[in-house]
Amino acid sequence: MTVPRCIAVDWGTSSLRAMLLGDGGEVLERIAGPKGILAVPEGGFAAEFEATCGKWRTAHPDIPVLMSGMIGSRQGWVETPSVIAPCGFGDLIRRMTEVPGSDGAIRVMPGVEAVGPGGTPEIMRGEETQIGGIVARHGVRDGVFCIPGTHSKWVQVESGRILSFATFMTGECFAVLKTHSILGRLMADGTDDGGAFRKGLERAAAPGGLLHHLFAVRTMGLFDRLPPSELADYLSGQLIGSEIEGARALFGSVAEVQLIGGGEVGARYSEAFGAYGVAVTLWDAEEAAIAGLWAAAAASPTK
Numbered sequence: 001m002t003v004p005r006c007i008a009v010d011w012g013t014s015s016l017r018a019m020l021l022g023d024g025g026e027v028l029e030r031i032a033g034p035k036g037i038l039a040v041p042e043g044g045f046a047a048e049f050e051a052t053c054g055k056w057r058t059a060h061p062d063i064p065v066l067m068s069g070m071i072g073s074r075q076g077w078v079e080t081p082s083v084i085a086p087c088g089f090g091d092l093i094r095r096m097t098e099v100p101g102s103d104g105a106i107r108v109m110p111g112v113e114a115v116g117p118g119g120t121p122e123i124m125r126g127e128e129t130q131i132g133g134i135v136a137r138h139g140v141r142d143g144v145f146c147i148p149g150t151h152s153k154w155v156q157v158e159s160g161r162i163l164s165f166a167t168f169m170t171g172e173c174f175a176v177l178k179t180h181s182i183l184g185r186l187m188a189d190g191t192d193d194g195g196a197f198r199k200g201l202e203r204a205a206a207p208g209g210l211l212h213h214l215f216a217v218r219t220m221g222l223f224d225r226l227p228p229s230e231l232a233d234y235l236s237g238q239l240i241g242s243e244i245e246g247a248r249a250l251f252g253s254v255a256e257v258q259l260i261g262g263g264e265v266g267a268r269y270s271e272a273f274g275a276y277g278v279a280v281t282l283w284d285a286e287e288a289a290i291a292g293l294w295a296a297a298a299a300s301p302t303k
Contacts, residue, residue, distance in 0.1 A: 007057070009052075009293075010069050012037070016033055046101075064297055064300075068126050073111070076108075080109065081110060082110055083095050085162045093109075093295075093296050096110065096296070109293075114164050124165060128162060129288075131260070135160045136291060142157060145260060147285070148171070148266075148268075150172045166246075170240060183218055188231075189229065190229020191229065201276075202237075202241075203238050203241070204237065214238065240268060241272060244278075259283065260283045
């Protein structure tokens with residue numbers, strides 16, 4: 001029988017995922033829900049953690065708890081100072097922050113910060129742990145990683161170290177434009193065979209730039225060039241295509257990416273990369289986070 005060794009918590013902006021891990025990082029039990037940091041009232045993180053993981057802590061009081069994600073941000077449970085890139089996963093493990101009052105049993109992974117190509121600051125929280133998991137478990141030590149989401153990250157990794165990265169607000173822009181702009185007024189629920197999404201990708205590659213291209217989401221609906229059920233996919237294609245165009249301008253001609261994602265988002269990005277002639281290795285986001293937290297637990301001292 002596998003003995004519980006660690007509690008791994010991936011606590012982001014909109015979701016909370018906790019896993020009880022056994023030998024080798026095997027997932028013994030899993031709890032997931034929408035209690036991301038924005039859904040937790042000020043001062044309520046300890047109570048939410050207890051509600052989620054209290055039964056594991058009671059049954060296994062001596063195993064460590066490792067956390068990553070926005071829980072270590074200024075709006076989280078305890079702010080963890082960022083590590084400056086270039087940095088390796090070992091640097092992150094050494095800079096974990098203890099949750100006050102936990103006697104060292106609960107620790108939070110730090111984020112990573114860097115200076116972007118234009119001289120502006122960049123920061124990530126959570127993605128560095130996923131990358132560390134891929135490096136530690138699968139030995140992928142070089143390449144460009146793409147981690148899509150609310151704020152997509154493109155990360156350049158060399159010899160297992162994060163050299164630089166850039167952020168694209170693709171997911172958030174899609175949600176805002178669909179819900180709060182005139183572009184969403186003509187949209188309706190429905191399915192798409194991929195044609196509208198591919199048209200959006202083609203539009204993103206055309207001259208004029210994103211601010212010009214976006215208005216076509218409205219006019220393609222007004223003039224019945226696309227049905228209402230396909231306009232959201234057309235918008236999605238434009239935004240993801242624009243992200244890829246921007247990343248290529250920053251990182252050069254990228255021939256292959258390590259894509260950390262899953263479900264519909266992973267499928268969308270895989271299709272987009274295929275349209276751009278970019279080879280993809282797809283990694284499951286949750287598995288990558290678990291691998292990273294397990295590696296951190298295995299390499300760090302217990303309480």
